Amino acid sequence: MLEIKEKDTSCRARNALMTLPHGTVQTPAFMPVGTAGTVKAMFHQSLEDMGYELILGNTYHLYLRPGMEVIRNAGSLHKFTTWDRNYLTDSGGFQVFSLSSRRKISEEGVRFSSHIDGSYHTFTPESVVEIQETLRSDIQMVLDVCTAPGISKREAEEALKTTMSWARRAKKRWENRVEGYDGKLFSIVQGNFYKDLRKRSVEEIIELDTPGIAIGGLSVGESKDEFNEFLAYTAELLPEEKPHYVMGIGTPDYILESVEHGIDIFDCVYPTRIARNSTVFTRDGLIALKNQQFQFDDQPIDPTCQCSTCQRYSRSYLRHLFKAGEMLGPMLATEHNLFFLANFMKEIRQSISEGRFLEYKKTFTEAYYGAKI
Amino acid sequence: MLEIKEKDTSCRARNALMTLPHGTVQTPAFMPVGTAGTVKAMFHQSLEDMGYELILGNTYHLYLRPGMEVIRNAGSLHKFTTWDRNYLTDSGGFQVFSLSSRRKISEEGVRFSSHIDGSYHTFTPESVVEIQETLRSDIQMVLDVCTAPGISKREAEEALKTTMSWARRAKKRWENRVEGYDGKLFSIVQGNFYKDLRKRSVEEIIELDTPGIAIGGLSVGESKDEFNEFLAYTAELLPEEKPHYVMGIGTPDYILESVEHGIDIFDCVYPTRIARNSTVFTRDGLIALKNQQFQFDDQPIDPTCQCSTCQRYSRSYLRHLFKAGEMLGPMLATEHNLFFLANFMKEIRQSISEGRFLEYKKTFTEAYYGAKI
Ligand SMILES: [Zn+2]
Ligand SMILES: [Zn+2]
Numbered sequence: 001m002l003e004i005k006e007k008d009t010s011c012r013a014r015n016a017l018m019t020l021p022h023g024t025v026q027t028p029a030f031m032p033v034g035t036a037g038t039v040k041a042m043f044h045q046s047l048e049d050m051g052y053e054l055i056l057g058n059t060y061h062l063y064l065r066p067g068m069e070v071i072r073n074a075g076s077l078h079k080f081t082t083w084d085r086n087y088l089t090d091s092g093g094f095q096v097f098s099l100s101s102r103r104k105i106s107e108e109g110v111r112f113s114s115h116i117d118g119s120y121h122t123f124t125p126e127s128v129v130e131i132q133e134t135l136r137s138d139i140q141m142v143l144d145v146c147t148a149p150g151i152s153k154r155e156a157e158e159a160l161k162t163t164m165s166w167a168r169r170a171k172k173r174w175e176n177r178v179e180g181y182d183g184k185l186f187s188i189v190q191g192n193f194y195k196d197l198r199k200r201s202v203e204e205i206i207e208l209d210t211p212g213i214a215i216g217g218l219s220v221g222e223s224k225d226e227f228n229e230f231l232a233y234t235a236e237l238l239p240e241e242k243p244h245y246v247m248g249i250g251t252p253d254y255i256l257e258s259v260e261h262g263i264d265i266f267d268c269v270y271p272t273r274i275a276r277n278s279t280v281f282t283r284d285g286l287i288a289l290k291n292q293q294f295q296f297d298d299q300p301i302d303p304t305c306q307c308s309t310c311q312r313y314s315r316s317y318l319r320h321l322f323k324a325g326e327m328l329g330p331m332l333a334t335e336h337n338l339f340f341l342a343n344f345m346k347e348i349r350q351s352i353s354e355g356r357f358l359e360y361k362k363t364f365t366e367a368y369y370g371a372k373i
Numbered sequence: 374m375l376e377i378k379e380k381d382t383s384c385r386a387r388n389a390l391m392t393l394p395h396g397t398v399q400t401p402a403f404m405p406v407g408t409a410g411t412v413k414a415m416f417h418q419s420l421e422d423m424g425y426e427l428i429l430g431n432t433y434h435l436y437l438r439p440g441m442e443v444i445r446n447a448g449s450l451h452k453f454t455t456w457d458r459n460y461l462t463d464s465g466g467f468q469v470f471s472l473s474s475r476r477k478i479s480e481e482g483v484r485f486s487s488h489i490d491g492s493y494h495t496f497t498p499e500s501v502v503e504i505q506e507t508l509r510s511d512i513q514m515v516l517d518v519c520t521a522p523g524i525s526k527r528e529a530e531e532a533l534k535t536t537m538s539w540a541r542r543a544k545k546r547w548e549n550r551v552e553g554y555d556g557k558l559f560s561i562v563q564g565n566f567y568k569d570l571r572k573r574s575v576e577e578i579i580e581l582d583t584p585g586i587a588i589g590g591l592s593v594g595e596s597k598d599e600f601n602e603f604l605a606y607t608a609e610l611l612p613e614e615k616p617h618y619v620m621g622i623g624t625p626d627y628i629l630e631s632v633e634h635g636i637d638i639f640d641c642v643y644p645t646r647i648a649r650n651s652t653v654f655t656r657d658g659l660i661a662l663k664n665q666q667f668q669f670d671d672q673p674i675d676p677t678c679q680c681s682t683c684q685r686y687s688r689s690y691l692r693h694l695f696k697a698g699e700m701l702g703p704m705l706a707t708e709h710n711l712f713f714l715a716n717f718m719k720e721i722r723q724s725i726s727e728g729r730f731l732e733y734k735k736t737f738t739e740a741y742y743g744a745k746i
Contacts, residue, residue, distance in 0.1 A: 036697045036699055037690070037693070038694060038699045040699065040701070041700045041701065041704070042701070043681075045681075045685075065693065065696060065697055066668075066689075066692075066696070069669075070669060070689060073671070073689070074689065074690075080687075080689070080690055080693075081690060082685050296442075296446045312455050313455060314447070314453075316439075316446070316447065316453070317447075317453055319439075320409070320410070320438065320439040321409075323438060323439070324411075324434075324438055326409055326413065327414045327700060328411045330700065331414070331416070331700070331704070
């Protein structure tokens with residue numbers, strides 16, 4: 001499913017084409033997050049125009065609302081939401097751990113109460129594959145046990161054991177998927193911040209031989225150095241021919257770091273979430289449009305940006321929209337941030353293609369983070 | 374400024390072209406309300422695509438936020454907001470009476486406290502013309518005294534006296550507008566629900582001879598019969614050659630009634646406000662997308678509608694967006710409602726052109742209100 005087209009000679013960065021049921025995806029690719037089947041404040045048409053080929057949906061949210069009956073009635077998550085390109089859906093595990101107030105893990109699966117109405121539900125490795133089969137997810141993720149940095153090795157080992165047993169059960173269920181559905185299953189490397197556990201996790205996952213592999217349990221509150229160290233360590237162990245996915249990555253520095261280590265896809269709510277709070281990307285770093293300094297600023301967010309927001313609107317007007325609490329503010333800022341990232345990924349792929357990724361990384365980082373790095 | 378093109382033979386409905394500084398407006402026309410320089414949840418590009426040629430801005434809001442310094446810096450409300458077609462701005466009077474908690478009317482003007490930060494400000498007939506001159510409004514309104522239904526004749530007469538005195542002062546200030554600015558001043562007929570006062574108001578306004586005339590003090594809580602009666606009575610007194618404007622009209626029945634009596638332009642927050650609460654127009658009447666009945670409904674809002682929402686999205690998905698509190702719900706519903714109204718106005722103009730407006734009114738009303746009328 002992954003056709004590697006170009007490799008950077010001085011690091012593990014690579015350009016590839018990932019073939020999925022709803023079309024080919026050029027990687028490395030950033031995936032905007034459409035939690036409830038909508039990338040917040042974005043028309044699907046805009047995402048298409050920007051060239052996004054793969055977006056993310058959250059299984060936990062979609063399962064609870066609108067619910068599987070509604071999706072089944074529509075035929076797929078694609079038909080329901082009118083997004084005819086690819087969807088990656090997560091396993092719901094992370095949301096169970098972060099959103100649900102009550103949950104209980106057993107060998108069987110995880111029982112939890114809905115953050116919407118308190119009702120009780122159970123996710124098992126098998127049921128989560130089945131839900132994603134109903135969604136017709138182009139990439140689906142195995143249910144895993146998420147752990148926070150700082151837990152003991154014993155706890156991490158227990159969690160990993162459960163994760164791996166669940167991955168094997170998920171794979172079995174996925175092999176028996178309905179005819180006509182060809183979504184790809186990705187397993188998830190865990191092992192917390194213990195290198196030997198990470199290594200063991202990768203070894204078992206290689207044996208399991210799912211179509212793709214994700215690195216889980218990173219970008220969960222650890223330091224940047226720790227992230228870099230564990231990303232590099234884990235990524236190097238992965239089989240080159242499979243797609244590599246890291247969850248929760250959406251800032252330019254983490255994206256560049258991930259690409260350098262051969263990661264193909266990543267997602268994060270960060271670019272869309274900060275936009276709704278008036279914070280936008282520029283080549284010179286983030287700016288918060290709400291700030292007083294933009295009151296009379298008739299420049300676009302970023303004079304080099306070709307997005308529809310920058311083609312038309314001034315910082316002064318955008319500041320006004322945010323100060324007045326007008327919906328058009330988040331709409332325009334989200335449009336810009338996602339365009340900016342789509343363009344950033346194009347530049348990254350171009351630099352890999354021209355064998356100058358590390359140079360691009362350095363140039364971009366210096367302009368973007370300036371003295372901060 | 375008004376070129377009457379076609380007149381219906383069986384009522385006062387007419388098609389006209391209204392020439393304003395930012396282009397010609399085909400009337401009868403509905404004006405979407407862009408209170409703070411943004412029609413809530415709408416890209417300006419969409420309004421252009423729908424063919425809107427004139428939208429409304431609220432002087433009270435714009436004066437308080439972003440404030441005149443910011444507008445002056447941008448050059449005009451048009452440049453600030455990137456809307457290069459026409460703006461009508463109200464006088465701010467209505468908002469002073471409805472939004473400000475503290476206000477005091479004198480012969481000089483009205484002193485009020487901002488609903489945003491409590492700061493005190495004074496609007497006079499002259500200052501309000503000046504503010505709208507800074508905005509470069511294509512149509513500007515005189516400051517008037519708004520009254521509610523049910524007040525005594527004596528109170529209504531007092532209010533009218535002040536309104537007329539303010540109108541004369543406004544006209545004088547407007548005649549001394551800066552060179553290069555050619556926005557048109559509209560005076561406002563008041564007189565509450567007393568016919569002789571209405572008549573006196575119209576007579577004085579005819580003498581004042583402003584480029585356009587608005588009928589104020591309607592659609593302020595009176596019964597529909599009372600509205601129809603006072604609309605018909607007042608509209609018949611107006612000079613035919615001037616543009617006629619009624620404020621606060623946005624439902625199909627009131628629009629049809631107004632057009633029948635020779636009204637050319639009207640505005641209301643209604644179509645955009647109900648959209649944000651999931652209520653949308655269809656040819657068969659309003660529907661609330663949040664309702665349970667649409668859970669599995671894969672039809673568009675209105676199968677006959679050509680808007681971008683109806684071309685793409687199902688009621689089932691829209692319901693989900695509203696239930697989940699997603700911004701895309703208001704965005705798509707607003708898009709539909711404003712497209713629906715733009716199309717409705719086109720059909721009205723077409724029916725006038727073909728001499729069958731009253732027939733169109735009857736057919737539309739029967740389908741839309743069904744047994745309700
Ligand atoms: Zn931009
Ligand atoms: Zn529509």
